[in-house]
Amino acid sequence: MKSADKLGQSEKIRYAERDAELRQMRIIATALLLAMAALFVFGKYMETRYDGHWGFLRAFAEAGMVGGLADWFAVTALFRHPLGIPIPHTAIIPNNKERLGRTLASFLRTNFLTTKVVARRVQRMDVAGAMGKFLSAPAGGEGRMRMGASRLLGDIIAALDDERLGGVAKGEIRKQLDKLDIAPLLGQLLTAMIRERRHIPVLDGIIKWASATLEANEHLIRQMVEERANTIMRWTGLDDKLANAIVNGLNKLLHEMAEDPDHPLREKGEEGLASLAHDLRHDKELQAKVAHWKGQLLENPAMGKWINSLWDQGRDGLLKAARNPDAALAGSFGDALIKLGGRLQEDSRLKLQINRFARRAIVGTTENYGDNIVTLVSDTVARWDASTITDRVENAVGSDLQFIRINGTLVGGMAGIVIHAVGLLI
Structure with missing residues (x-):
């Protein structure tokens, strides 16, 4: 991806590894969705010609298709317009990158870059x-x-x-x-x-x-x-x-x-x-x-x-x-x-003095420059173009989003079996 060109050499390697894993999981999730479509066609064909329990297979594949498509749409809508169609409330992250940057910066300042939090974290540091x-x-x-x-x-x-x-x-x-x-x-x-x-x-x-x-x-x-x-x-x-x-x-x-x-x-x-x-x-x-x-x-x-x-x-x-x-x-x-x-x-006395100085320096830096740090975060995110922020966030989240698609397909299929069984009982 283009945004990877802006990273350091070691980070580029890790970025490429995560990107390869993401592509692999995306292929698996898409293949599972296509398999459900093929299974639905087969199940529908068998259900119309033969008696028995082929309806459960058709219901499983049909509901799995619906669940997979719904989760594909949801995951895709986070980062881009599905199929390139500018549907409202899609491409959420690139369209809201300024607000995302401000929210992320505020989250860091409130939960991490506070004097109490930093002082507690560095209390046991042996610099x-x-x-x-x-x-x-x-x-x-x-x-x-x-x-x-x-x-x-x-x-x-x-x-x-x-x-x-x-x-x-x-x-x-x-x-x-x-x-x-x-x-x-x-x-x-x-x-x-x-x-x-x-x-x-x-x-x-x-x-x-x-x-x-x-x-x-x-x-x-x-x-x-x-x-x-x-x-x-x-x-x-x-x-x-x-x-x-x-x-x-x-x-x-x-x-x-x-x-x-x-x-x-x-x-x-x-x-x-x-x-x-x-x-x-x-x-x-x-x-x-x-x-x-x-x-x-x-x-x-x-x-x-x-x-x-x-x-x-x-x-x-x-x-x-x-x-x-x-x-x-x-x-x-x-x-x-x-x-x-x-x-x-x-030298325990020298260690004590250096550690005390290091802790005071870290806490003092947080107190004096914390606002500048979070401003740097929000300004950096705001300067990223849509492609960069999409690639960065999607790569950082990794394959978990594709597991959502896989789980949605399988859970939808199971729900389809339950719904079909209830329909038969009624």
């Missing part, structure tokens, strides 16, 4: 125990958790609107970066680095960078000296000697700083870093400058591209991990889940 058994099951719990949760997580991530969700996530990242007071944080980080002597590699890196920069830009230093030298210095070649002296002196200084951890300039550099760390934490003017620089950095298009790539990489990583059951919940995280399952079964 923590069930979670503990599921998480710590040595044979299949971990596998079920990996397969089920990983697949569910992957489907959820893939189904979410990437553009909308990405916009929200990237906007939240930018918002948090904008709220972050970065200067004191940098000051604390720098202070901790100096205290633990982790700034040494930074200084070494600065010295190596300066040495490489000097080597790559020697020609600029020589050009500057030559441009500023007078004619006499250029004639005598003193400008080249001066440039060589500057370059060699700087190279020697950088080499000594790299080799000597106690070099005076390194000490000055450490003092400068310590002063910068202090100012970052306490100097309001410097903090304002850093905040301004941070704002300019956030407005830079390159930062926007970086945030976009950060979201894309994070989403792709989540999808890959979620769709790999051996990676999503494996390793230390999977072990932690198993340990949590054991604790949920052993």
